[in-house]
Amino acid sequence: MSTTNPSSSPSTFSNPLNNWKQQGAGVVGPVTLNDGTRGRIVLIGPRNVPGGAMAVLQDKDGGPVKSLPLTAILERLAPADVVAILCAQERQFGESGLPALNPS
Amino acid sequence: MNTPRNIEYLLEEIITLPSLPATLARIIQLLNDPESSLSDVGKAITQDPAIALKTLRLANSAAYGLREHVTSVEHAVALLGAKVIQNLVLTATVFDTLSHSAGLVFQHSIAAGLAARAVLRAGPIRLPLQPDEAFVYGLLHDIGKIILEDYMAEDLMQAEEVSRSRRIPAYQVECEVIGADHAEVGGRLAMNWRLPESIASAILAHHDLSRCDNDDSRRYAALLNVADAMCIEAGLPSYEGAVVGDSGESWALLGVESVTIPAIMDDFFASMPEVQELTEAMS
Numbered sequence: 485m486s487t488t489n490p491s492s493s494p495s496t497f498s499n500p501l502n503n504w505k506q507q508g509a510g511v512v513g514p515v516t517l518n519d520g521t522r523g524r525i526v527l528i529g530p531r532n533v534p535g536g537a538m539a540v541l542q543d544k545d546g547g548p549v550k551s552l553p554l555t556a557i558l559e560r561l562a563p564a565d566v567v568a569i570l571c572a573q574e575r576q577f578g579e580s581g582l583p584a585l586n587p588s
Numbered sequence: 589m590n591t592p593r594n595i596e597y598l599l600e601e602i603i604t605l606p607s608l609p610a611t612l613a614r615i616i617q618l619l620n621d622p623e624s625s626l627s628d629v630g631k632a633i634t635q636d637p638a639i640a641l642k643t644l645r646l647a648n649s650a651a652y653g654l655r656e657h658v659t660s661v662e663h664a665v666a667l668l669g670a671k672v673i674q675n676l677v678l679t680a681t682v683f684d685t686l687s688h689s690a691g692l693v694f695q696h697s698i699a700a701g702l703a704a705r706a707v708l709r710a711g712p713i714r715l716p717l718q719p720d721e722a723f724v725y726g727l728l729h730d731i732g733k734i735i736l737e738d739y740m741a742e743d744l745m746q747a748e749e750v751s752r753s754r755r756i757p758a759y760q761v762e763c764e765v766i767g768a769d770h771a772e773v774g775g776r777l778a779m780n781w782r783l784p785e786s787i788a789s790a791i792l793a794h795h796d797l798s799r800c801d802n803d804d805s806r807r808y809a810a811l812l813n814v815a816d817a818m819c820i821e822a823g824l825p826s827y828e829g830a831v832v833g834d835s836g837e838s839w840a841l842l843g844v845e846s847v848t849i850p851a852i853m854d855d856f857f858a859s860m861p862e863v864q865e866l867t868e869a870m871s
Contacts, residue, residue, distance in 0.1 A: 561846050563835075570849065574822070580860045
Protein backbone atom coordinates (compact mmCIF):
# COMPACT_ATOMS: atom_id res chain seq x y z
CA MET A 485 0.00 0.00 0.00
CA SER A 486 1.49 3.35 -0.97
CA THR A 487 0.68 6.70 0.54
CA THR A 488 1.00 9.07 -2.37
CA ASN A 489 0.08 12.69 -1.99
CA PRO A 490 -3.72 12.82 -2.25
CA SER A 491 -3.61 16.20 -3.93
CA SER A 492 -2.09 14.47 -6.96
CA SER A 493 -5.32 12.57 -7.57
CA PRO A 494 -6.28 12.96 -11.24
CA SER A 495 -10.03 12.84 -10.86
CA THR A 496 -11.51 16.30 -10.86
CA PHE A 497 -14.84 15.48 -12.33
CA SER A 498 -18.36 16.74 -12.25
CA ASN A 499 -20.79 14.38 -13.89
CA PRO A 500 -22.70 16.26 -16.61
CA LEU A 501 -25.62 13.95 -15.95
CA ASN A 502 -26.16 15.86 -12.72
CA ASN A 503 -27.50 18.71 -14.86
CA TRP A 504 -31.08 17.51 -14.99
CA LYS A 505 -33.70 20.00 -16.08
CA GLN A 506 -37.46 19.80 -15.68
CA GLN A 507 -39.33 19.87 -19.00
CA GLY A 508 -43.07 19.52 -18.56
CA ALA A 509 -43.76 16.27 -16.75
CA GLY A 510 -40.37 14.89 -17.71
CA VAL A 511 -36.74 15.46 -16.78
CA VAL A 512 -34.00 15.94 -19.37
CA GLY A 513 -30.23 15.66 -19.10
CA PRO A 514 -27.33 15.72 -21.59
CA VAL A 515 -25.49 12.52 -22.43
CA THR A 516 -22.46 11.50 -24.46
CA LEU A 517 -22.15 7.89 -25.59
CA ASN A 518 -18.89 5.94 -25.63
CA ASP A 519 -18.49 6.57 -29.38
CA GLY A 520 -18.85 10.33 -28.96
CA THR A 521 -22.48 10.54 -30.05
CA ARG A 522 -24.21 13.32 -28.14
CA GLY A 523 -27.83 13.55 -27.15
CA ARG A 524 -30.27 13.81 -24.29
CA ILE A 525 -31.79 11.42 -21.83
CA VAL A 526 -35.49 12.04 -21.27
CA LEU A 527 -37.01 10.58 -18.12
CA ILE A 528 -40.78 10.37 -18.24
CA GLY A 529 -41.74 7.53 -15.93
CA PRO A 530 -40.54 4.86 -13.47
CA ARG A 531 -38.25 1.93 -14.24
CA ASN A 532 -41.09 -0.55 -14.72
CA VAL A 533 -42.76 1.52 -17.46
CA PRO A 534 -41.52 0.74 -20.98
CA GLY A 535 -40.10 3.95 -22.39
CA GLY A 536 -39.78 5.50 -18.92
CA ALA A 537 -36.26 6.52 -19.91
CA MET A 538 -35.52 7.43 -23.53
CA ALA A 539 -32.39 8.59 -25.34
CA VAL A 540 -32.72 11.20 -28.07
CA LEU A 541 -29.58 10.97 -30.19
CA GLN A 542 -28.07 12.46 -33.32
CA ASP A 543 -25.17 10.67 -35.04
CA LYS A 544 -21.83 12.44 -35.10
CA ASP A 545 -22.08 12.72 -38.91
CA GLY A 546 -25.42 14.50 -38.66
CA GLY A 547 -27.98 11.83 -39.53
CA PRO A 548 -31.61 11.91 -38.46
CA VAL A 549 -32.48 12.25 -34.79
CA LYS A 550 -33.30 8.89 -33.21
CA SER A 551 -35.32 8.17 -30.13
CA LEU A 552 -34.38 4.93 -28.39
CA PRO A 553 -35.25 3.34 -25.04
CA LEU A 554 -32.42 3.44 -22.50
CA THR A 555 -32.22 -0.34 -22.55
CA ALA A 556 -31.27 -0.22 -26.25
CA ILE A 557 -28.19 1.91 -25.64
CA LEU A 558 -26.86 0.50 -22.37
CA GLU A 559 -23.81 -1.00 -24.05
CA ARG A 560 -22.93 2.38 -25.52
CA LEU A 561 -22.94 4.14 -22.14
CA ALA A 562 -20.30 4.20 -19.42
CA PRO A 563 -21.38 2.27 -16.27
CA ALA A 564 -21.15 5.46 -14.18
CA ASP A 565 -23.56 7.21 -16.55
CA VAL A 566 -26.04 4.34 -16.30
CA VAL A 567 -25.86 4.66 -12.51
CA ALA A 568 -26.52 8.40 -12.77
CA ILE A 569 -29.48 7.94 -15.12
CA LEU A 570 -31.12 5.16 -13.11
CA CYS A 571 -30.67 7.07 -9.84
CA ALA A 572 -32.22 10.18 -11.38
CA GLN A 573 -35.15 8.14 -12.68
CA GLU A 574 -35.68 6.46 -9.32
CA ARG A 575 -35.45 9.75 -7.45
CA GLN A 576 -37.92 11.41 -9.81
CA PHE A 577 -40.41 8.63 -10.38
CA GLY A 578 -39.55 5.63 -8.17
CA GLU A 579 -41.08 4.41 -4.94
CA SER A 580 -38.00 3.34 -2.99
CA GLY A 581 -38.02 6.52 -0.92
CA LEU A 582 -34.87 8.14 -2.27
CA PRO A 583 -34.62 11.93 -1.89
CA ALA A 584 -36.38 13.84 -4.68
CA LEU A 585 -34.22 14.87 -7.62
CA ASN A 586 -35.08 18.60 -7.64
CA PRO A 587 -34.13 19.27 -11.27
CA SER A 588 -33.43 22.88 -12.23
CA MET B 589 7.00 29.52 9.02
CA ASN B 590 3.77 27.58 9.20
CA THR B 591 4.05 23.83 9.67
CA PRO B 592 2.58 22.15 6.59
CA ARG B 593 -0.46 20.15 7.51
CA ASN B 594 -0.43 16.53 6.44
CA ILE B 595 -1.59 13.25 7.86
CA GLU B 596 1.50 12.92 10.10
CA TYR B 597 1.01 16.41 11.51
CA LEU B 598 -2.70 15.78 12.15
CA LEU B 599 -2.03 12.51 13.96
CA GLU B 600 0.73 14.07 16.07
CA GLU B 601 -0.88 17.38 16.93
CA ILE B 602 -4.64 17.24 16.54
CA ILE B 603 -6.19 13.80 16.20
CA THR B 604 -5.91 10.94 18.68
CA LEU B 605 -7.07 7.77 16.99
CA PRO B 606 -9.13 5.55 19.30
CA SER B 607 -7.40 2.37 20.39
CA LEU B 608 -8.53 -1.04 19.21
CA PRO B 609 -11.48 -2.11 21.36
CA ALA B 610 -10.55 -5.01 23.63
CA THR B 611 -13.45 -7.19 22.51
CA LEU B 612 -12.50 -6.93 18.86
CA ALA B 613 -8.84 -7.64 19.62
CA ARG B 614 -9.86 -10.76 21.55
CA ILE B 615 -12.22 -11.97 18.78
CA ILE B 616 -9.59 -11.49 16.06
CA GLN B 617 -7.07 -13.36 18.22
CA LEU B 618 -9.49 -16.26 18.74
CA LEU B 619 -10.49 -16.48 15.10
CA ASN B 620 -6.82 -16.64 14.11
CA ASP B 621 -6.06 -19.32 16.69
CA PRO B 622 -6.54 -22.79 15.16
CA GLU B 623 -7.01 -24.25 18.63
CA SER B 624 -9.94 -22.03 19.57
CA SER B 625 -13.50 -23.08 18.85
CA LEU B 626 -16.56 -21.19 17.68
CA SER B 627 -17.88 -21.66 21.19
CA ASP B 628 -14.87 -19.70 22.52
CA VAL B 629 -15.69 -16.93 20.08
CA GLY B 630 -19.31 -16.86 21.21
CA LYS B 631 -18.28 -16.64 24.85
CA ALA B 632 -15.85 -13.80 24.15
CA ILE B 633 -18.56 -11.80 22.42
CA THR B 634 -21.03 -12.42 25.22
CA GLN B 635 -18.61 -10.92 27.74
CA ASP B 636 -19.22 -7.50 26.20
CA PRO B 637 -22.99 -6.96 26.53
CA ALA B 638 -23.15 -3.91 24.23
CA ILE B 639 -21.31 -5.69 21.43
CA ALA B 640 -23.25 -8.89 21.99
CA LEU B 641 -26.54 -7.01 21.70
CA LYS B 642 -25.53 -5.26 18.49
CA THR B 643 -24.17 -8.46 17.03
CA LEU B 644 -27.48 -10.17 17.69
CA ARG B 645 -29.46 -7.28 16.21
CA LEU B 646 -27.32 -7.36 13.09
CA ALA B 647 -27.55 -11.14 12.82
CA ASN B 648 -31.35 -10.89 12.95
CA SER B 649 -31.57 -8.07 10.41
CA ALA B 650 -32.74 -8.71 6.87
CA ALA B 651 -29.18 -8.10 5.68
CA TYR B 652 -28.16 -11.54 6.94
CA GLY B 653 -31.31 -13.37 5.93
CA LEU B 654 -31.50 -15.91 8.75
CA ARG B 655 -34.67 -17.97 8.59
CA GLU B 656 -34.94 -18.23 12.37
CA HIS B 657 -34.68 -15.54 15.01
CA VAL B 658 -31.55 -16.04 17.06
CA THR B 659 -31.50 -15.05 20.71
CA SER B 660 -28.01 -16.12 21.78
CA VAL B 661 -24.62 -15.19 20.42
CA GLU B 662 -23.53 -18.83 20.45
CA HIS B 663 -26.50 -19.70 18.25
CA ALA B 664 -25.66 -16.87 15.84
CA VAL B 665 -22.05 -18.01 15.67
CA ALA B 666 -23.12 -21.57 14.89
CA LEU B 667 -25.54 -20.47 12.16
CA LEU B 668 -23.42 -17.83 10.48
CA GLY B 669 -19.91 -19.22 10.82
CA ALA B 670 -16.63 -17.66 11.88
CA LYS B 671 -16.04 -15.30 8.97
CA VAL B 672 -19.48 -13.73 9.03
CA ILE B 673 -19.35 -13.43 12.82
CA GLN B 674 -15.97 -11.73 12.63
CA ASN B 675 -17.46 -9.20 10.23
CA LEU B 676 -20.53 -8.72 12.43
CA VAL B 677 -18.41 -8.13 15.52
CA LEU B 678 -16.09 -5.86 13.59
CA THR B 679 -19.05 -3.78 12.43
CA ALA B 680 -20.73 -3.72 15.82
CA THR B 681 -17.50 -2.79 17.60
CA VAL B 682 -16.41 -0.09 15.18
CA PHE B 683 -19.74 1.65 15.33
CA ASP B 684 -20.05 1.15 19.07
CA THR B 685 -16.69 2.90 19.45
CA LEU B 686 -17.29 5.66 16.94
CA SER B 687 -21.02 6.19 16.69
CA HIS B 688 -21.31 8.84 19.42
CA SER B 689 -20.74 11.47 16.74
CA ALA B 690 -21.37 9.55 13.56
CA GLY B 691 -24.67 11.20 12.65
CA LEU B 692 -25.56 10.99 9.00
CA VAL B 693 -22.22 9.43 8.09
CA PHE B 694 -23.59 6.37 9.84
CA GLN B 695 -26.57 6.14 7.47
CA HIS B 696 -24.36 6.81 4.46
CA SER B 697 -22.04 4.01 5.58
CA ILE B 698 -24.92 1.55 5.80
CA ALA B 699 -26.15 2.60 2.36
CA ALA B 700 -22.63 2.15 0.97
CA GLY B 701 -22.54 -1.32 2.52
CA LEU B 702 -25.79 -2.19 0.77
CA ALA B 703 -24.47 -0.73 -2.49
CA ALA B 704 -21.28 -2.80 -2.29
CA ARG B 705 -23.37 -5.88 -1.53
CA ALA B 706 -25.56 -5.20 -4.58
CA VAL B 707 -22.48 -5.02 -6.81
CA LEU B 708 -21.27 -8.39 -5.51
CA ARG B 709 -24.69 -10.00 -5.81
CA ALA B 710 -24.94 -9.08 -9.48
CA GLY B 711 -21.52 -10.72 -10.07
CA PRO B 712 -19.33 -12.12 -11.29
CA ILE B 713 -16.79 -9.44 -10.51
CA ARG B 714 -13.04 -9.60 -10.10
CA LEU B 715 -13.02 -9.78 -6.30
CA PRO B 716 -12.85 -12.81 -4.00
CA LEU B 717 -15.57 -11.49 -1.72
CA GLN B 718 -18.96 -12.71 -0.62
CA PRO B 719 -21.81 -10.17 -0.68
CA ASP B 720 -22.02 -9.96 3.12
CA GLU B 721 -18.28 -9.28 3.29
CA ALA B 722 -18.67 -6.53 0.73
CA PHE B 723 -21.37 -5.08 2.97
CA VAL B 724 -18.84 -4.73 5.81
CA TYR B 725 -16.28 -3.09 3.52
CA GLY B 726 -18.88 -0.50 2.55
CA LEU B 727 -19.90 0.03 6.16
CA LEU B 728 -16.36 0.86 7.19
CA HIS B 729 -15.26 2.98 4.24
CA ASP B 730 -15.90 6.37 5.88
CA ILE B 731 -14.64 5.73 9.42
CA GLY B 732 -12.11 8.50 8.80
CA LYS B 733 -14.94 10.96 8.31
CA ILE B 734 -16.30 10.07 11.75
CA ILE B 735 -12.88 10.83 13.25
CA LEU B 736 -12.68 14.15 11.39
CA GLU B 737 -16.17 15.05 12.62
CA ASP B 738 -14.92 14.44 16.15
CA TYR B 739 -11.78 16.54 15.95
CA MET B 740 -12.21 18.96 13.06
CA ALA B 741 -15.94 19.43 12.55
CA GLU B 742 -15.70 23.06 11.43
CA ASP B 743 -12.94 22.33 8.91
CA LEU B 744 -14.89 19.38 7.57
CA MET B 745 -18.01 21.51 7.17
CA GLN B 746 -15.99 24.19 5.41
CA ALA B 747 -14.56 21.57 3.03
CA GLU B 748 -18.06 20.34 2.18
CA GLU B 749 -19.27 23.87 1.49
CA VAL B 750 -16.30 24.61 -0.76
CA SER B 751 -16.86 21.29 -2.54
CA ARG B 752 -20.44 22.23 -3.38
CA SER B 753 -19.59 25.76 -4.48
CA ARG B 754 -16.58 24.73 -6.62
CA ARG B 755 -18.20 21.51 -7.85
CA ILE B 756 -15.25 19.30 -6.97
CA PRO B 757 -15.38 16.21 -4.75
CA ALA B 758 -15.19 16.93 -1.00
CA TYR B 759 -12.18 14.70 -0.35
CA GLN B 760 -10.07 16.89 -2.62
CA VAL B 761 -11.07 19.99 -0.69
CA GLU B 762 -10.37 18.19 2.61
CA CYS B 763 -6.74 17.86 1.52
CA GLU B 764 -6.56 21.63 1.00
CA VAL B 765 -8.51 22.68 4.10
CA ILE B 766 -7.51 20.00 6.61
CA GLY B 767 -4.22 18.67 5.24
CA ALA B 768 -5.42 15.12 4.66
CA ASP B 769 -8.67 13.56 3.53
CA HIS B 770 -11.00 11.29 5.45
CA ALA B 771 -9.79 8.26 3.49
CA GLU B 772 -6.23 8.72 4.77
CA VAL B 773 -7.43 9.12 8.33
CA GLY B 774 -9.69 6.07 8.04
CA GLY B 775 -6.91 4.02 6.47
CA ARG B 776 -4.60 4.89 9.36
CA LEU B 777 -7.25 3.92 11.89
CA ALA B 778 -7.83 0.59 10.15
CA MET B 779 -4.08 -0.09 10.07
CA ASN B 780 -3.69 0.86 13.75
CA TRP B 781 -6.47 -1.55 14.60
CA ARG B 782 -4.79 -4.25 12.51
CA LEU B 783 -7.91 -4.79 10.45
CA PRO B 784 -7.32 -7.00 7.41
CA GLU B 785 -4.94 -5.38 4.93
CA SER B 786 -7.55 -5.53 2.15
CA ILE B 787 -9.96 -3.43 4.25
CA ALA B 788 -7.34 -0.92 5.40
CA SER B 789 -5.98 -0.31 1.91
CA ALA B 790 -9.47 -0.11 0.42
CA ILE B 791 -10.46 2.55 2.96
CA LEU B 792 -7.23 4.48 2.31
CA ALA B 793 -7.65 4.41 -1.46
CA HIS B 794 -11.40 4.58 -2.00
CA HIS B 795 -11.15 8.05 -3.53
CA ASP B 796 -7.71 7.66 -5.09
CA LEU B 797 -6.93 4.21 -6.41
CA SER B 798 -3.30 5.20 -7.04
CA ARG B 799 -2.71 4.86 -3.30
CA CYS B 800 -2.75 1.06 -3.81
CA ASP B 801 0.36 -0.56 -5.19
CA ASN B 802 -1.27 -3.55 -6.92
CA ASP B 803 -4.41 -4.37 -8.87
CA ASP B 804 -5.86 -6.69 -6.23
CA SER B 805 -5.85 -3.90 -3.64
CA ARG B 806 -7.11 -1.43 -6.23
CA ARG B 807 -10.16 -3.62 -6.87
CA TYR B 808 -11.17 -3.54 -3.22
CA ALA B 809 -10.81 0.23 -3.25
CA ALA B 810 -12.72 0.35 -6.53
CA LEU B 811 -15.65 -1.47 -4.92
CA LEU B 812 -15.85 1.22 -2.23
CA ASN B 813 -15.44 3.93 -4.84
CA VAL B 814 -18.43 2.74 -6.88
CA ALA B 815 -20.51 2.11 -3.75
CA ASP B 816 -19.83 5.68 -2.63
CA ALA B 817 -20.76 7.01 -6.08
CA MET B 818 -24.01 5.03 -6.09
CA CYS B 819 -25.00 6.57 -2.74
CA ILE B 820 -24.18 10.10 -3.85
CA GLU B 821 -26.07 9.71 -7.14
CA ALA B 822 -29.01 8.33 -5.15
CA GLY B 823 -28.99 11.51 -3.05
CA LEU B 824 -28.77 9.56 0.20
CA PRO B 825 -28.58 11.20 3.64
CA SER B 826 -25.86 13.77 4.30
CA TYR B 827 -24.70 13.72 0.72
CA GLU B 828 -27.42 15.73 -0.99
CA GLY B 829 -25.61 18.11 -3.31
CA ALA B 830 -22.28 16.33 -2.93
CA VAL B 831 -20.12 16.09 -6.03
CA VAL B 832 -19.53 12.60 -7.33
CA GLY B 833 -16.01 11.62 -8.38
CA ASP B 834 -15.17 9.73 -11.56
CA SER B 835 -15.92 6.05 -10.99
CA GLY B 836 -15.16 4.95 -14.58
CA GLU B 837 -11.80 3.38 -13.74
CA SER B 838 -13.35 1.58 -10.77
CA TRP B 839 -16.12 -0.05 -12.79
CA ALA B 840 -13.54 -1.14 -15.35
CA LEU B 841 -11.27 -2.63 -12.67
CA LEU B 842 -14.17 -4.60 -11.25
CA GLY B 843 -15.06 -5.86 -14.71
CA VAL B 844 -18.65 -4.64 -14.44
CA GLU B 845 -20.24 -3.72 -17.76
CA SER B 846 -23.02 -1.23 -18.34
CA VAL B 847 -25.60 -3.92 -19.10
CA THR B 848 -25.18 -5.24 -15.53
CA ILE B 849 -25.82 -1.88 -13.88
CA PRO B 850 -29.67 -2.07 -13.97
CA ALA B 851 -29.64 -5.32 -11.96
CA ILE B 852 -27.23 -3.79 -9.45
CA MET B 853 -29.34 -0.68 -9.07
CA ASP B 854 -32.59 -2.65 -8.76
CA ASP B 855 -31.05 -4.59 -5.87
CA PHE B 856 -29.72 -1.39 -4.30
CA PHE B 857 -33.04 0.48 -4.55
CA ALA B 858 -34.90 -2.53 -3.13
CA SER B 859 -32.60 -2.54 -0.10
CA MET B 860 -33.52 0.98 1.04
CA PRO B 861 -35.77 -0.25 3.91
CA GLU B 862 -32.67 -1.96 5.33
CA VAL B 863 -30.95 1.40 5.83
CA GLN B 864 -33.39 2.32 8.58
CA GLU B 865 -33.47 -1.18 10.04
CA LEU B 866 -29.69 -1.41 10.27
CA THR B 867 -29.35 2.12 11.61
CA GLU B 868 -31.64 1.13 14.47
CA ALA B 869 -29.84 -2.21 14.95
CA MET B 870 -26.53 -0.47 15.47
CA SER B 871 -27.71 2.54 17.46
